[in-house]
Structures are given as C-alpha cells and as structure tokens.
Amino acid sequence: MSRHVVATAHEIPEGGRKLVTVRGRPIAIFNLKGEYFGLLNRCPHQGGPMCEGLITGLREAPMPGDYVYSRAGEILRCPWHGWEFDIRTGQSYCDPERIRTRFYPVEVATGQTVVEGPYVAETIPVSVEEQYLVVEM
Amino acid sequence: MNEVRTQPIPEATVASKVAVADGDIHPARQGPKDYHPWLSQRWQAHLDEYGSPARQGWQVGPAYPKSQPNASRRDAYPPEGGRPGSSLGFMQQQHLDTNNVALGILNPLGSGQGVQNPELSAALCHATNEWQLAEWTSKDSRLRASVVVPYEDAVASAAEIRRYAGNPAFVQVLMLSRTAEPLGSRKYWPIYEAAAEAGMPVGVHAFGYGGNPVTPGGWPSYYIEEMTGHSQCQQAALTSLIIEGVFERWPTLKMVMIEAGFAWAPSLAWRLDKHWKTLRSETPHLKRLPSAYMRERVWWTTQPMEEPEPRAHLLDTIEWLGWDRLIFATDYPHWDFDDPAHALPVRATEEQRRAFFLGNARNVYRGCGA
Numbered sequence A: 001m002s003r004h005v006v007a008t009a010h011e012i013p014e015g016g017r018k019l020v021t022v023r024g025r026p027i028a029i030f031n032l033k034g035e036y037f038g039l040l041n042r043c044p045h046q047g048g049p050m051c052e053g054l055i056t057g058l059r060e061a062p063m064p065g066d067y068v069y070s071r072a073g074e075i076l077r078c079p080w081h082g083w084e085f086d087i088r089t090g091q092s093y094c095d096p097e098r099i100r101t102r103f104y105p106v107e108v109a110t111g112q113t114v115v116e117g118p119y120v121a122e123t124i125p126v127s128v129e130e131q132y133l134v135v136e137m
Numbered sequence B: 001m002n003e004v005r006t007q008p009i010p011e012a013t014v015a016s017k018v019a020v021a022d023g024d025i026h027p028a029r030q031g032p033k034d035y036h037p038w039l040s041q042r043w044q045a046h047l048d049e050y051g052s053p054a055r056q057g058w059q060v061g062p063a064y065p066k067s068q069p070n071a072s073r074r075d076a077y078p079p080e081g082g083r084p085g086s087s088l089g090f091m092q093q094q095h096l097d098t099n100n101v102a103l104g105i106l107n108p109l110g111s112g113q114g115v116q117n118p119e120l121s122a123a124l125c126h127a128t129n130e131w132q133l134a135e136w137t138s139k140d141s142r143l144r145a146s147v148v149v150p151y152e153d154a155v156a157s158a159a160e161i162r163r164y165a166g167n168p169a170f171v172q173v174l175m176l177s178r179t180a181e182p183l184g185s186r187k188y189w190p191i192y193e194a195a196a197e198a199g200m201p202v203g204v205h206a207f208g209y210g211g212n213p214v215t216p217g218g219w220p221s222y223y224i225e226e227m228t229g230h231s232q233c234q235q236a237a238l239t240s241l242i243i244e245g246v247f248e249r250w251p252t253l254k255m256v257m258i259e260a261g262f263a264w265a266p267s268l269a270w271r272l273d274k275h276w277k278t279l280r281s282e283t284p285h286l287k288r289l290p291s292a293y294m295r296e297r298v299w300w301t302t303q304p305m306e307e308p309e310p311r312a313h314l315l316d317t318i319e320w321l322g323w324d325r326l327i328f329a330t331d332y333p334h335w336d337f338d339d340p341a342h343a344l345p346v347r348a349t350e351e352q353r354r355a356f357f358l359g360n361a362r363n364v365y366r367g368c369g370a
Helices: A111-116 B032-038 B041-050 B088-097 B118-137 B154-164 B186-198 B223-243 B265-282 B290-297 B312-321 B350-364
Strands: A003-008 A017-022 A025-032 A035-040 A054-063 A066-077 A084-086 A103-110 A119-121 A131-136 B020-025 B101-106 B143-148 B170-176 B202-205 B255-258 B298-301
Touching (some): A025 A066, B041 B118, B118 B143, B118 B154, B143 B154, B154 B170, B154 B186, B170 B186, B290 B298
Parallel strands (some): A003 A119, B020 B101
Antiparallel strands (some): A025 A035, A103 A131
C-alpha cells in the first residue's frame, strides 16, 4: 500500500468528477460538497465507465403514490445500463446486499505533508501551497 | 454538475480478445438531410412540408421515455459532435476495433419503416439502403447491411429485396415487430417469398409503429413495461409466423428475432405444442409440432440477455434452443449495450463460445462464412 497524489483539490469543483489512474487502475473521483470519494471506473455489472454516468439523487417510494427524493447529487447512474450507486459507499440500489462497486477512500492532504512524503505523485507536480487529493492503494 | 472530465483508459489490446460478430449495430444519421442524395426532390419537399408521421396516432417520437438520452450509452457521443452511432470513425474506435468485431450487421432504425404515408415509407427505406452502402459497408469491410423494407406494403418491400438480392453487402431483410397485422398474415407473404428467394434471413427487430398498443393488454404506464413488452410482441409475431404456415410455405426461410430476449422461447413452444396436439385439425397445413419450426428456422440475437439467478437457468434455456441458434449482439450505441467480455456469464465449452460469439452469425447471414 502506498499513498498516491491524484489531483489538486481545486481541480474538481463541487459536484464534479475526474478520472484518474492509480497503479494502472482507473478511478473516478467525485467532489460532494467538499468531501471526496473514489469509485473504480468499471461498473460491476458489465464494466461501463462509471465516471461518465449521470449524477442524480435517490428516488424512493415507501408505497406506490408516496415518493421521497433525497440525497441530491450523491447517486451515480452507470452510463450504460443506468444501475444506481451510492457515491459515498459504492453500494448499488438494484441489489444492495450483493452488488457494490469498488470504493476507494480519498483524503485531502496539504502540500506541506505531500512534499514530505511518503506520498507518490505520479503525474501531479506538487507544491506546498496547494491542497491535494490522496488515494491509498 | 454533470460535466464530464475524463482521460483515456488503458484498453485491453485487440489481440487479447476473441473475434466476435455483432448482430445488432445501429448506424445513425447525422441529420435528416443525410438521405437527400437518394431522395427525389418531390420527397425532399414533402418532408419539409409534411414531415414523416408514424402510424401511431397523435404523437411525435417514441411512445415511452428512454433510460438514457437518445437511448444511447452516455459515452457514445462522437468527439466531433453528432448523434451516437453517426460517426463511423468513432464506432470503429469505440466498438469495432476495441471489441474485435469481425462481422457487424447494420440495423438502421429511424428509417422509413412505420411511416404512415406508404410511398414516403418506401422512398425513405430505399434511401436508407443506399446510405448504408455509401456511408458504411463500402467504408468498412466488417460491416454488412440489412435491406430495410417498408413492410406494410409487401409488394414494394419485395421489390426492394429483389433490388439488392445480388449485392453481397446485404445479408438480411429487416422488419420491425410492431406491425399492423400479426407477422404471419398473408399481407406480408411477398416479403418472405422474396427473402427466401434471395437466401437472406428476415430479421425482426423490436419496436416499430403498427398502431396497436405495445402490449396485448393495452398501453402500459412505464418504460420498463415497454421493454418487457418487446418479448410479448415477438411471441405474438412468432406464433403467427408458425401457425399461419409461413415456414411450411417457404422451407428455406430463416428468421432472426432481434433484441427481445430468448429465454421465453421454450415456454412459448411448450404452450404451442400442448394446444396443437388437441387442435391439429384446425391448422392441418402444419406438418410438425410448432416447436419443431421454432427450433429449426429461428435464430435469436442475444442482447439484452436475460440474467437469471441462478445463472444455470440461462444455460438450460440455451440448451433447449440449441447453442447453434444464438447470435451475439451488442445493440451499439444504445444504452442497454451488452459487452462481449461480460455477456455470457455461464460455463460453456470453447466450441459453444465460438458458435455463440461468431460461428452462428457466419452460418445464418449469407456470404459471411469463415
């Protein structure tokens, strides 16, 4: 396991996403109101590129005719078959017990700590002034 | 925010993937004027003034919403702009090369099929056929065209089939499943006669505009019911083809059922056989059990494939139909695309996999043999 610097924090605006590659693995990084989350960019169903999916909210109905919309901006739908995933956990909604997409915690680190290591910055030139997104893998 | 920022993903090399056929590719027009080179001025002016309303009552566009815009994968928009499926270059890069497609069957939708004005329907279908030659099959030798026919006018359809009977770029006749009358009706027989004569299977793709509700029980509320309704619709079509005696009348005719599933087929066959044993004298023109016609004369494209739990049930279904009956298909660029790397999640022998992914298509489409 090592800690990989994948982007500067300001590169991904609120509600935005960015595809990065860590140790050959494509990972989609999402910014939910200043919190960052990483999901493997391959849908567990058929491998669709998750980073290109629609970001939406959660639609639930305790019973027909009674609808609840919540968690706007926190649900990702695969760009192919539309399977829904929780960006915070990778959990699916079509079969939550069995199907989840690989989830990678993303942490924000200051430039000062990143420069000191033990971080790996594969493609990002780092400086002390910036804040960086770090994935451990 | 749904602005997408991406960087290239390392793809598996083509050499590492087995070659596949794709029995259902949808090339799209860039815009309505793409057909103009093959449309007379009369029809160009007609389209400007009157449009091309389909046979479906007072509405424009599909009767049900789609899961994704343009019913397409969200990653299928060509970088140079235009609709998914409208750029050969991007289709080659994203699909044909990446998935090692050795044989791709074009099934153009949004052609002239289902257009209410019969002469306009025929003119648009003909333009679609010329467009397939000019823009697709002549530019990529992996692609083959379907003769798109204005199926509600079977005489015009038969003439269109005969026009391309000698052209090896065309390997199939394309109909849609929502016709005005059940598919085995005598009204459509000239189409089957011309197809059998040309040695082309008749592909029946889901959708179409027959003017009837999309389920036998009427118009449902939800898109998922339309999706599922495709299998009900093809059950009605196949029942009609068998019972009306189409397969008896043209002993070499083959049908390919496209994009409506196949796991329902065994139970339909069992139902038909059960009833025919008691009602044989009503349809003495049938010489064999209905299931015999289905197993001998019908092929199935796989997408969107049923995904039962446990998966072994899928295997049972395929074994009943025969491993030589399924034609792998992706439906590119549509949203319910099946990826060949994931599409057959059951244990199968090498021989079965080869048949499923390529061999069966080579056998059923004329001139595509290995």
